[in-house]
Amino acid sequence: MTAQGLHLATQAREAAPHYEHHHLGYNYRMSNLLAGVGRGQMKVLEQRIQQRRANYAYYRQALADLPMLSFPEEWPGTFSNRWLTCVLTENYPQREQIRAALARENIESRPLW
Numbered sequence: 819m820t821a822q823g824l825h826l827a828t829q830a831r832e833a834a835p836h837y838e839h840h841h842l843g844y845n846y847r848m849s850n851l852l853a854g855v856g857r858g859q860m861k862v863l864e865q866r867i868q869q870r871r872a873n874y875a876y877y878r879q880a881l882a883d884l885p886m887l888s889f890p891e892e893w894p895g896t897f898s899n900r901w902l903t904c905v906l907t908e909n910y911p912q913r914e915q916i917r918a919a920l921a922r923e924n925i926e927s928r929p930l931w
Contacts, residue, residue: 836929870900
C-alpha cells in the first residue's frame, strides 16, 4: 500500500468521540450556491443569535444548582453569539459521568477543545 493510500484509508477512523485534528489545514472555498444560502440567512442572523443567547441563559439558570458545572463568561468588550452552549466540569471522570447520563436520555454532548 502506498503512503497516500494508507493516509486515505485512515481518514475516517479516528476513535475519539470528539473532533481531533493532528494537522493544521485550511479550506476557504465556497460555491456560488452556498454563498447564496449565506446571503439569505443574513436576514435572520440577529434572531438566531438572540435565540441562541436565550437558550444559553435558560441552561445557565436551569443548571445553576449544580456546583460541579460552570459556564464560560463573556470577556469584557466582547459579544458571544453562543453558537454552542458549553459547560465546564471540574475533572475528567465527572465529565464522562455527565456525558453518559446525557447519552442515556438521548441528549447529544461531546468534549470540546
